[in-house]
Amino acid sequence: MASVKDRNASAWLLPPVPGTNHAMRANMAQFRDEDEVDVVIVGCGAGGSTLLQRLARAGWKAVALDAGPFWDPERDWVSDEAGSHHLYWTEPRIISGDDPVPLGSNNSGRGVGGSMVHYAGYTPRFHPSDFHTYSADGVGADWPLEYGELKAYYEDIEGELPVAGEHWPWGDPHSYPHSPHPVSGNGELFLRGALASGITAKVGPVAISNGRFGNRPHCIYRGFCLQGCKVNAKASPLVTHIPDALHHGAEVRADSMVTRIEIDDRTGKATGVHYVRHGRARFQRARIVAVAGYSIETPRLLLNSACKRFPAGLCNDFDQVGRYLMVQGAPQTAGRFESEVRMWKAPPPEVSSEDFYETDPSKPYKRGFSIQTVSPLPITWAEHVAAQGHWGGKLREYMSDYVHWACLGALCEFLPQPDNRVTLSSEKDRNSMPVAHFHYSQCDNDRQLMEAAQGAMEKILYGAGAEEVITIKRFAHLVGGARMAADEQRGVVDADCRSFAVPNLYITDGSVLPTQGSANPALTIMAVTARAANRLIAGGAGKATKTTQPARPATA
Amino acid sequence: MTALPLDANDGGGRFPGFDAQGQSSRWDRVTQGVVLARLGRPTDLRFFTVAEEAAARALFDQLLDQRQEPRVPVVNMVDARLAEDQTDGWHYEDMEPDPAAWRSTLAELDAEARERHERPFAELSCEEQTLLLTDIQAAEKWRGRQASRVWSLWTRYACTAFYSHPLAWDEIGFAGPAYPRGYKNLGLNAREPFEVADARPAQDPAPHKAKSETGRQR
């Protein structure tokens, strides 16, 4: 295998001090709207950035548009909870259903790097079983590909982020390129409680370099990972893929909100994207369009791109767009200890257990959950306390006890359901684009998993010596909404992320996931995209002359 | 700066001498700018009308138990957020976007107070205010809305403002920004030289009952 640097030199292109490579940005390629680029990518997050880097390396003329800014971590990010509000997607959205899912800070990012700028940094793989839950358990869906077809891409991305952790015994057992980080009081209690209750827990897997990686420094254990890592220790595409993409001639066009994909009614092919930049409506021509705007914005954009050929929305002839959107049930249980835990020190992602990941035939529910450390900062912790009904003096008293609490979070595999979906509302945003309406209701299996996960977390915390536990019910990690499937009646794209309806339209973000397992999704989103990129490059779909060979053979 | 007044029974004085701001020379400049601005003169009100201001002040004093000066200027902080539309963006189908929801729920709060006592919320006695809020929190529906959604709107904004303030951090032992300094001493009962140990570690807010409680986000 080629060294990471030979495949992706991002970490070596950053300056050797915190901050960004300003000269590289200033000198970046600038395509003109009239140029027909090989590919225009909508969204520069987990999926979009990976695609951009892969295609730029293969010599494609590639430009990625992002609605948000091109972050300069030194200038734009702070080591403060309330001061990080601008990292989130806070454009208007409407939520409904029996179990409406709050969005904003809790769910999606904007700007170059996408949601990974403020994600926690857990990067587990999916298990082999995730790819055929329908055949095995009669729930969820079967993917049009199996784990084995992603494995090599998982390994590649784990090297590029890079991921630190102990040898991983679950799913397809594997090791990580970086050794595990030391743990804080929170992780220590998880490990102790797990041991006491006969549950296996391991340190990792986190996309935080342990030791210097290229010019990226070691983590300083400051605990503000969810506010954007100013240190450059935590992986996000802004530091892991964008530098290499720019170095290979890609353009990143920030502050560019794409409002519609244009389709030529005669050929049925996409011709480019309409976008708004600095108040002006513009159109970028492209031979291939790839959408990677996150599970809410991707379906919204497709639906808003209705045209004569696709009156019900782009790629929506079979009423699949926006459906089967999933969140993970993410209850968090905290325990009170007489010792001082000070859980805000060190990165929130430290230790996890996948002991409950797979279907347990002795249980009434299918599929499972994972458990991980989470370490809410004061404002988020106040939400936990307020959720117990405390206010006034009692709230202040609980809060004064903050140093004594440890907190775990579970990720429950909620099942994909057709009515959990994004539609367009009559409300408009400032670009006059209809706002996304996200409807969500849980099924019985979902609720049972939440209960079971809470029970397991309580057991661990009591096992570690907790005097009292409290739980808050939450949700995390949206995926699905434009899923991949074997055919167009059951999904929007094929295994290579190519849309069934429009031959030169791709979707390369979390929207394409048919199921979610109980793993955090970013690594899988990147791996699925890296695979799609490889197939695209091998197929030569959009490009006359290649200057570089693809990193992996198409048959990987 | 003086500490926020808080009774020892409510957790006051657990971290004697702890001073989160005292570390500010160790923070990066951008963070200093953002955090220290919270200690300066509160911004003038731009969003709340006079009547809304009165109701909001009384509401925040209740929710955060701020009974005397110095206070964290929560009403100014929330007003600034709403004036700048610095919301989370999403809203429930059956609620307005946050700024409009604030206006209408404060109006309802006054309406409820008038129905009960013929005075607006801010003119009620402390006990009357507490009782009224206790009823709203316990209700399923309140004045045509899901009570829990109104309650979460109020507490979410209140807590975000209050617990972003360095004086509130002093009260809970949290040292605030940690860049570029980072932390060196991880683990149970491990402290940095500038951190202060809890003087009353046995003051569990829910003592003597091993228990498990569940709440719901928002």
Ligand SMILES: Cc1cc2nc3c(=O)[nH]c(=O)nc-3n(C[C@H](O)[C@H](O)[C@H](O)COP(=O)(O)OP(=O)(O)OC[C@H]3O[C@@H](n4cnc5c(N)ncnc54)[C@H](O)[C@@H]3O)c2cc1C
């Ligand atoms: C608090 C939090 C913690 C998380 N923790 C983890 C974790 O520990 N591990 C993990 O794996 N995952 C985690 N996640 C989830 C993870 O970050 C996302 O699943 C992942 O980044 C999604 O990738 P994506 O490519 O689908 O979209 P994103 O990474 O969100 O990228 C989408 C991009 O598209 C842009 N965009 C959207 N619409 C348009 C448009 N119309 N025009 C132009 N640009 C547009 C947005 O600005 C954004 O930059 C976390 C998320 C949150 C919110």
Ligand code: SF4
């Ligand atoms: S804890 Fe480490 S990875 Fe997280 S923000 Fe701080 S330096 Fe970055």
